[in-house]
Amino acid sequence: MQNDANSPQPIAKSQILEWLQAVKDPEIPTISLIDLGVVRGVEVDAVTGKVSVHLTPTFAGCPAMDYMKRDVERTLLAHGVPAVEVEISMREAWTSDMLTEAGRQALRQHKLSPPPVIGNQVFDLDFLEYAECPNCHGNNTELRTPFGATLCRAVHYCHDCRQLFEQFKPV
Amino acid sequence: MNPTLDLLYRLADDQLILGHRNSEWNGLGPILEEDIAFSSMAQDKLGHSLQLYSLLHALGEAEPDTVAFTRNAPQFHCCQLVELPIGEYDFSLTRHFLFDHAELLRFEALATSSYEPLAQVARKLRGELKYHALHANTWMKRLGTATDEAIERMQRSLDFTLPYALGIFEKTDAEAEIISSGLFVGEDELRGRWLESISKVLAQTALEVPDVLALTPVLGGRHGQHTEHLQPLLDEMAEVFRLDPTADW
Incomplete structure (x- = not known):
């Protein structure tokens, strides 16, 4: 050495x-x-x-x-x-706004709808219920259940393309 | 007991025990989505208990697994509501609704606790608890406005569960100090906020809400007095751990 x-x-x-x-x-x-x-x-x-x-x-x-x-x-x-x-640690607790733009794109690639950006707005139930369809990109969607295959996913339904899809949950 | 430890044990034990009860719906839910919902909430609650037991460990208490798996019923500080068997789905749903509304409001209040490590954890958990409250509201409203049978069953569950739910807010000797030191706003204040919150949802159903504060609360859990249901749950939960407490998983 x-x-x-x-x-x-x-x-x-x-x-x-x-x-x-x-x-x-x-x-x-x-x-x-x-x-x-x-x-x-x-x-x-x-x-x-x-x-x-x-x-x-x-x-x-x-x-x-x-x-x-x-x-x-x-x-x-x-x-x-x-x-x-x-x-x-939770010194800096994670929120879905910490996803980068590249990260949101990567989620779409995996057919997961990225969570809406919350910013300074009040985080209310509207945020939990909104999702963009990762298949047809429409907004005519409905929250079916806030619990999915993993803790970070919710299940929504798209009324335009008539598909169930998963969303990475906003928190 | 030191007020911080007193508060943390109550919070952590509630999460662990209700988490275990929720997990008993795994494979048995009335529909697949509810099976997944109760299993997911179980996973969340076990995660929450781990965060809280870790805060206790940082204050000199034993390792989270040791604390969770080696105590007996009289050493637990959970309210009796969380230890009751899952029963029928209407009871489990009603318990989940009454408990998680209190839980969401509790962690919202704890987000500004004077004990910063707890405030950090609370700021994280409150976001997750929104989903639990959303889920509970959806089904309370759906079943509370459905068929006569559904409404009757939900009403019976509500009447049975409310006195236990009041036990969530049972105080300990540390209460005055918990409030004066800014650790937490206190159980009476929380109960007021909770009542307002559940009333708003129940008003959108056909269910009749009794004069809640006139009911006799089921107390004792915070002081180690439990129903006969807790010890068998602990025995089952810790069965594998106790085979070899030193095993590395």
Whole structure:
């Protein structure tokens, strides 16, 4: 080992973020954890090169969190990051507005309707009932049940193309 | 007991026990959507209990699994409402409606708790609880305006469940300090908001709402006094865990 004199520079944060783009939601393989908005922070220790990643769950009871945590660790270690620490907390609680535009597109690709952007508006029942059909893109839709195949999905029906479809829920 | 621990144990135990009860609808729901709904709400509630037990752990209490799976009924602080067997669907729906309205309002209030770790969790859970309240409202309104049989059954369930629901708001010795320290607005205030909230929905049904505050609440749960239904539930829930508490899952 002779890396004392020119020990490797810590990896740039932008590089870490690029690698993390490859880590997908295990249940929706078209969307990355970054575009899902569950990666709330990345820090690189300037001395040791250790990378700390802060994750927050989309839903408190999400059973995929441990898997996501291990996937982040595995991916960064495989790229040669010397040490990885993943913290899961609700310091910055996830809301569906944290989905990026690329993330919304990735959901559509998976035939999931992305949640409406709430912004500063009052989050009332109208938001829960509204969804755009991922098949015909119409708005003539109806909430059938707020609970679907996973905690983050609701089931709606499109009156235009007469199809049931799933929506990634607004919260 | 320290007011923060007192409050957290009540919140967490309610979630764990009702979560377990909701899961008993898995495979038995009257229609597929309701099977999924109760199973999803069970998963949410178990997730919520884990967040709250984790706050307790951070304050020096045992690991969440240990707390959830190794205590016996007298050490539980849940209200008796949540431990009752699932019964028929009309009862489970009525319990879900009465409990989750209180729950949504409770976590909305806790979002500004002086105890910041609890406020953070509350800000997350209240968004999820909106779906529980929405679901309950939909079915209360649908069945509460349906056939004579549906209305009669819902009325019977409502009359039976309301005294237990009042037990949600049972106070402990820590109440005064919980309010004065800004941890929570308090059970009386919450009960007032709850009554207003459920009344609005019930007014859209054919159901008759009795003078709720004149009813005799079923108390005791917050002080470790439970029905005969809780211990068998705990035994079943912890059966696998107790085979080998050190097993790594």
